[in-house]
Every structure is written in structure tokens, then in C-alpha cells.
Amino acid sequence: SNPSLLILAGDGIGPEVMNEVKKIIGWYGDKRDLAFDVEDDLVGGAAFDAHGTPLTDATMEKAQNADAVLLGAVGGPKYDTLDFSQKPERGLLRLRKEMDLFSNLRPAQCFDALADFSSLKRDVVAGLDIMIVRELTSGVYFGEPRGIHKEGNERVGVNTQRYTESEIARVARSAFELARRRNNKVCSMEKANVMESGVLWRQVVTEIHEAEYADVELSHMYADAGAMQLCRWPKQFDVIVTDNLFGDLLSDAAAMLTGSLGMLPSASLGAPMANGRPKALYEPVHGSAPDIAGQGKANPIACILSFAMALRYSFDQAAEAERLEKAVEKVLADGKRTADLLGPEGGTPISTAEMGDAIVEALDAS
Ligand code: NAI
Ligand code: MG
Numbered sequence: 001s002n003p004s005l006l007i008l009a010g011d012g013i014g015p016e017v018m019n020e021v022k023k024i025i026g027w028y029g030d031k032r033d034l035a036f037d038v039e040d041d042l043v044g045g046a047a048f049d050a051h052g053t054p055l056t057d058a059t060m061e062k063a064q065n066a067d068a069v070l071l072g073a074v075g076g077p078k079y080d081t082l083d084f085s086q087k088p089e090r091g092l093l094r095l096r097k098e099m100d101l102f103s104n105l106r107p108a109q110c111f112d113a114l115a116d117f118s119s120l121k122r123d124v125v126a127g128l129d130i131m132i133v134r135e136l137t138s139g140v141y142f143g144e145p146r147g148i149h150k151e152g153n154e155r156v157g158v159n160t161q162r163y164t165e166s167e168i169a170r171v172a173r174s175a176f177e178l179a180r181r182r183n184n185k186v187c188s189m190e191k192a193n194v195m196e197s198g199v200l201w202r203q204v205v206t207e208i209h210e211a212e213y214a215d216v217e218l219s220h221m222y223a224d225a226g227a228m229q230l231c232r233w234p235k236q237f238d239v240i241v242t243d244n245l246f247g248d249l250l251s252d253a254a255a256m257l258t259g260s261l262g263m264l265p266s267a268s269l270g271a272p273m274a275n276g277r278p279k280a281l282y283e284p285v286h287g288s289a290p291d292i293a294g295q296g297k298a299n300p301i302a303c304i305l306s307f308a309m310a311l312r313y314s315f316d317q318a319a320e321a322e323r324l325e326k327a328v329e330k331v332l333a334d335g336k337r338t339a340d341l342l343g344p345e346g347g348t349p350i351s352t353a354e355m356g357d358a359i360v361e362a363l364d365a366s
Helices: 014-031 045-051 057-065 088-098 112-117 165-181 196-212 223-232 244-256 301-313 318-333 352-364
Strands: 004-010 037-041 068-073 103-109 129-135 143-151 154-160 185-190 217-222 239-242 265-272 278-284
Touching (some): 004 057, 014 352, 045 088, 057 088, 068 088, 068 301, 103 301, 129 165, 129 244, 165 185, 165 239, 185 196, 185 223, 185 244, 196 217, 217 223, 223 239, 239 244, 278 301, 301 352
Parallel strands (some): 004 037, 129 239, 185 217, 185 239
Antiparallel strands (some): 103 265
């Protein structure tokens, strides 16, 4: 039977960009004999409107059983006054938590046609293709104790950075596996100079490397120096593996080396399922963009490239993923731009649907 895809388009521009992904999915079924069993369901505000909760148990169950989940975006001003437990974001957090998606892959890739869009010089970013692997389910965002308490006359805010050996080991393995499919190079970033968790991080990454991945080139860098090097000469890196907090900052910074939020895909991977595929959720980095929702202005490329990541990491279709990325590159090289990709000098934007159609055409020509 065909591999299964659960599509959770969500709110705002989520359904608009997902429509274009569906054209691509359809193309693979028709033209490459690579068909998926696609099921649509609700998440976020859309699920709240229908069921009074941002993610039903039934949808959670489907997500656990799908070969991959594709998510659009959640949230919007309509839901801002809801109780914390019912906020659209809770739906997404529940998916990540219950699927135990500990490895967050954020590529920073610069298509040549958009190199002048970066705030950095063209030669620093043109052709850039690096991957940040961020630990997503532990660290200082989750560690206990946490809270705000009183000490004498003062309030004190507390968070705890805590990593177990096995939490470090599993994300390290995921980075080394990734490196083997890429350029066989990993840089691990922490602050072992000032943090115990950083000392353990470096030890465990080194041990896993020596025992299982000695063929991969491993280096270590303090995360602050890493931030500097990312801005100075990002092409020195291939795969970067780091913790939740540093990964949050480094992946946002790295992403912006390359231009628009409308271009950035992501994958969140967990442990392998019975069929050997990792639990996986693919989503664009951007949100629901209420300011442009419903106007046909959204750039669908981030969501389309997220599907390309699904082809590569869930379905072992690296060549087809590359075909899709090349099609995106071709369309950009032809000068086609959604509004977010037009610089100060302007130009005529194409719509969300026109961008999707152009990419399908480029696939046809591939
Ligand atoms: P946002 O990413 O939705 O939008 C930021 C800016 O980028 C806006 O000006 C928007 O128009 C633009 N933009 C974003 N994606 C675009 C695309 N594909 N094409 C063209 N322009 C694009 O972030 P914002 O405004 O902070 O949040 C809006 C809502 O989305 C909030 O409810 C927020 O909670 C939610 N959100 C959801 C996320 C998710 O579902 N993973 C992630 C981030 C925010
Ligand atoms: Mg962030």
C-alpha cells in the first residue's frame, strides 16, 4: 500500500500554502508513480472551532500512525484571548511532545537567485547549504526546578538546564546519520567552558562519535563563537548539532542568512517506528501570517520544501527531493517571485497559486 501522509493545514495561510503542496503531491502520484494516501484533518484554531480543542485525541492518534505528518501553521488574532490550554499553539506542542520529536532539522539554504536578498555579502551566502540539528524536547525550556519565587524581598526567576546522557546520545546519532547522507561533517556546539550540561554534551557526543561514527568528521565549538562564525563564514559548516536553547537562537540566525521566512522548511524527527521510518512532522518555519491570510499572497515555498524534506527523510526519495528543490530553484532563477521575495526595487509579484503552478511546470520539465 502507499505510504500515508496526514495533512494538518491549520490556520491563516496554512491551508493556502498546503493547497500548493497538494498539487506537488498529486504530481508525484501522476508522473512519478509515487502515490501517497493523504488524509486531511484539523489542528489549531480550526480544530478549536470545530471541536473546542486545538487537537483532538482522534487526530493525535492519526498522527502517531501516519508515515509522516505535514503541518501548515496555527494561530491567529481570533484565538489570542483563549485560555492557555486551548490556544492553537497547544495543538502543535502536543504533537511534538506525544510523538517525542527530539530532533529538529532546520536547513539554512541559499538559492543563488535570492543571494542578494541576504543582509550578508553574496559570496558569503550564495550556494549556502547547512543544517542545524536542534534538540527539541529537553534542556532549559523543560528542566526542573523552574518558576518564580521569593527570596527575602526579591523575586527570583529559575530555569534549569538539564540533559541526560541518553537525550544527548539520541540527538547526536541523528546528526551523525544526517551527516553521512550529506558531507560527513558535524560541528557540535555547547558552552562546556561554563556549563556542566555542556561538559557532558561534549563528552557524550565524543563517545558516540568514537564508538559508532568515526568515519564522520567531528569538531566542537563554543556556541557563542559558533554564532560569530555562522555570520562570518557560514559555508565552513555542514551539520551543526546543538541543544534546545542554543539551537533556537542559532537556527533563527542561520535561517535569516538566507532571506525570507517564506522560504524556510523544517523537520522534527523522533524514534524509528515499526516500519523503520522515524516519527516525523514537517512544517514551514513561518506562522499563520494573519496580515496576508486570504489574499493569495503567501509564499508556498517553505511548505513545499518541507514536503521535499519528507521525501528525503521519511520516504528515502533523495533524488525526488532534489528534483523538487531544483524545480524551486529554476522558478526563482526565472525571476518568479511572490510578494515577500521582492526587494526594495519592487517588481510584479505572482500569487500563491501561480507559484505552486510554476513549480509543477518546472517539475514537468525536469
Ligand atoms: P508569521 O510567521 O506568521 O509572520 C511574520 C511575517 O512574515 C508576517 O508579516 C507575514 O506576513 C510574513 N510571512 C510569514 N510567512 C509567510 C509566507 N509564507 N509568505 C509570505 N509572507 C510570510 O509570524 P507572526 O506574525 O509572529 O505570527 C502570526 C501567528 O502565527 C501567531 O498566531 C503566531 O502564534 C503563529 N505562529 C505559528 C507558528 C507555527 O504554526 N509553527 C510559528 C510562528 C507563529
Ligand atoms: Mg525561535
